[in-house]
Amino acid sequence: MRFLLRVLLQFVAFTCLLLAAHPARAESAGRREPARVTVYPVSRAREGGWYLQRISIQGEFQASIGASLEEALPDSLLNDHERHVMAWDMAGLLRWDVDFARGLDVGDRYSIVFERFLGDNGEVRYGRLLAAELLVSGRQVAIYAFDAPDGRIVYFDGEGRSLERSYLSAPVDFQKISSGFSRSRYHPVLHRWRRHEGIDYAADPGTPVRTIADGIVVRVGWAGGYGRMVEVRHANGIITRYGHLSAFTPGLTPRMAVPQGAIIGAVGSSGLATGPHLHFELRVNGVATDPRFLPREGGTPIAEDDRVAFMIQRQKLRGLMDEPPATALSANTP
């Protein structure tokens, strides 16, 4: 009996060791719930042979927007290329609010409604983003499409405010950052934030670098460890620095005014850089600040005449998000 007990105890201890040695296994036991997908047939679209559908997805973010979409939308719903188009579209529309190039906090939640076109031959095309409600690093971000009376599609937040801000969320285009599609957690900060006081964006040499806000160029030239650096002064005591550049935009000189999004140079590895990346730094009254925590004042809100129509459209889109998932639909049955 005592022997049996000892064997049992040893077995338990061994199992614990195994579990401890394989944290990944323990993690996968408490797996996150899979993304929910609902397909709403809408109509036969204007262009012959294409069916229009609305697709609502709800889930938790992976380390990148690309990996999140890949998890939620199998090839039968949207193929790899169309998923990329959708990720670029989202990153573009949210370029003032979310820096998808920095990677996402795994487990943050999203709810997205978009259109897709389905051809008679089963071909699938991404249409447009209709609505998204995201929780990104503790911040709530909402965006809704509005069909304006003049035929344009405009996007607003939940209150009808503009998505535009005086600061872009990143100095590089998400589209140019391959890590946006990485499955693994992306670490744009090569060193710890506090010591480093900046964000490093790994990007191919030559990738265009943009100033994140209107400002006045203060410095264009070599600056020690920064290598080729551009410094721009903005309103409210804010300056931004862009380092390790391979080249400056020709003609860029101090005291020159630059608008938000202007290309000021190209990614390189000049100065103390181990590989090609952009060193981006933002200071408020001399103190290094994470751009995510900048105050965010907006652009022009929806016109008063359109407000009621917008609110109705927003409610309809919200309705598509709140619906419980319907029965699984095959991608090829419109």
Ligand SMILES: [Zn+2]
């Ligand atoms: Zn750096």
